[in-house]
Amino acid sequence: MKNLKKALLLAGLLGMAAAYMAADDSTKRYIAHIGKQVPYLPYRYFI
Amino acid sequence: MADYDAIVIGAGLGGLTTASLLSKNGFKTLVLEQSDIIGGCCSTYESQGYRFDVGASIVEILHPMERFFELMGKRREDYIELLPCDPIYSFITEDGRRFSYPTDVDETTKVIESIAPEDVEGWKKFASLGFEMIDRMMDAMMLSPMKTVPEAMRMVIKNPEAMRFLPLLMRTHQAVTRKYYRNPVIQSSVAFQSYFAGAPPEIGSGIFGFIALTEHLGIYYPRGGMISIPEGLARAGEEHGLEVRTGRKVEKILLDGRKARGVLLEDGSEITSDIVVSNVNAKVAYLKMVGPENLPRWAVKAISSYRHSMPCPMIYVGLDTKPDLEAHHTVVTGSIEAMNKVWNDYYTKDLIPSTAMSLICWPTEADPSLAPEGHHILNFLCNAPAPYAPLGDNWDRIKGWYREEAIKSLERVVLPGIRDHITYMEVSTPLDFERRLLSPQGSIYGLFSDMTSLALFRPHARSRVVDGLYLTGSSTHLGGGVPTTIASGIITSGYILKDRG
Known part of the structure; x- marks a missing residue:
């Protein structure tokens, strides 16, 4: 069960990486922009 | 006993909406505005017989405004006369093609x-x-x-x-x-x-x-200029005892522990109230007026994480002739790729693009009384957006160059020979906006708006870190704009009435 979870997680991450690599430059910039903001969301929610 | 039931810092649309609704509900309310005129970005100034709008140039989505007057028990028509504008936009494409969208x-x-x-x-x-x-x-x-x-x-x-x-x-x-x-x-x-x-x-x-x-x-222009909107909101409140003081700059929000107890003005005087409403940029309210020393560390991290919205230089032009335009707004624009390129290759690198989107507003098309007879005015947003701090220079030094570029742009794309008809011209740079409106970095829409800084993730209208502090305006839900900031004022007054009403 543990191994299955790890495999699914790995597959998910690989899938996301593949989708990112296949995206156009504009989408990559959008993902990068959002990615930089995500760590602040928990703080922003409470202010 | 406190001097007022509520103090509102800033006479922008959000602040005036909140203040007027509180006055209507029996709150002794004071608005303190640092500038000599009310309205913030939605305002109008007069010079040499011309009346120019500072920033906002049109109103659409009337519902929040109508809702405000409904809550005040008044009719909008008695306070603000709105002139319909049609067509909505005239477009000039990269290849010079012109077309307009009617309503x-x-x-x-x-x-x-x-x-x-x-x-x-x-x-x-x-x-x-x-x-x-x-x-x-x-x-x-x-x-x-x-x-x-x-x-x-x-x-x-x-x-x-x-x-x-x-x-x-x-x-x-x-x-x-x-x-x-x-x-x-x-x-x-x-x-x-x-x-x-x-x-x-x-x-x-x-x-x-x-x-x-x-x-x-429908899109509308208020007769008398955009300032007619804040004037209408304020007048409706003043009929219920609202007090608006201009030329009064607030330096600090006074606290008693984590509770607001009033404001400290630039002249050193204090005015007390258990309710303080900020209609200034949320970063200014928390980091300058409250002060990071009075906030939990997580709150400082939260508010510091927001980026300011973009600045935009505005050019105010008086003409002794009628411009060859077709609509209240004319947009000169390129492709989506070009719009993104301006952001990625220029704006984020502190460069001013040589060609980009321009917006020409022609208010005298709707209201000729804004200029002397036979004259017209244009509010021109040239090659937007432009950075707050152009690389290796600052706006005070490049203002003259920018002015000349703007005239060339008008001549090249829109109105050949316009130089000979200019009777008045002023450039308001991001630095000027910062000085005039106390808008950090000249930001025109408060905080940057994307999915990570809207709704759940935009500063709360009811502060969670300072009791008695409320926020309104473009830094709160739903961001910048005439209808959105009026809506934010309705929401903020709703919180206060629920808490204290």
Whole structure:
């Protein structure tokens, strides 16, 4: 069960990486922009 | 005993809406405005017989304004006269083609058919979904608080159809535009409005893609200039005892522990109140007026994480002739790719683009009384957006160069020979905006707006770190704009009335 979870997680991450690599430059910039903001969301929610 | 029941810092639309509604509900309320004129970005100044709008140039989505007057028990028509503008926009494309979108939907269909017959079907689908959203969701989205998960859930439970439209928040403006339109000219005529929310099409939220549709419900110019709107809001409040003082700058929000107890003015005087409403930029309110030393560390991290919205130099032009324009607004724009390029290759690198989107507003088309007889005015936004700190220079030194570039741009693209007809010209740079409006970095829409800084993730109208402190205006839900900031004032006054009413 543990191994299955790890495999699914790995597959998910690989899938996301593949989708990112296949995206156009504009989408990559959008993902990068959002990615930089995500760590602040928990703080922003409470202010 | 406190001097006032409520003090509002800043006489922008959000501040005046909140203050007037509190006055109507029996609160002894004072508005303190640092400038000599009220309205903030939605204001008008007079010079050499011309009346120029500082920033905001039109009003659309009248519902929040009508709702305000309804709550005040008054009629909007008695306070603000709105002149309809039609067509909505005139466009000048990269290859010099000109066309206009009228407010009438069927007439717009004909315009799209003449340019891109393949996009007529997309336009109809876009309009169908958009008008349904406006009809069912506009009230809920604009006038409901949506800062917390319970608030957002309440909104969705009351309006289950919201689930259909919420995915638009997660998509980009250009994704929504490209879903409905294939022709690059039509795409750019919709996508440019992403910059009205302060972001390029590849970052701006898809929900703003429907701004273009709300304009088909009508766009209006207030007689006497944009300042007529804040003047109308203030007058409605003054009839209930509201006091508005201009030329009074607030330095600090006074605290008793974590509780607001009033304000300290620049002249050293103190005015006390248990309720303080900030209509200034949220970063200024928390980091300068409250002070980081009075905030928990997580709150400092939260408020510091927001980026300011983009600045925009404005050029105010007086003419002794009628300009060769077709609409209240003329947009000079390129493709979606060009709009993104300006952001990525210029704005974020502190460079001023040589060609980019320009917006020419012609207020005397709607209201000739804004200029001497036979004269006209233009409010010109040239090659936007432009950075706050151009690389290796500052706006005070390059103002003259920018002024000349603006004239060349007007001559090249829009009005040949206009130089000989200019009787007045002033450039308001991002630095000027910062000085005049105390808007950090000259930001014109408060905080940057994307899906990570809207709704649940925008500063709360009821502070969670300082008791008795409330926020309103473009830094709160739903961001910058005339209808949105009036809506924010309605939401903020609602919180106060619930807490203290």
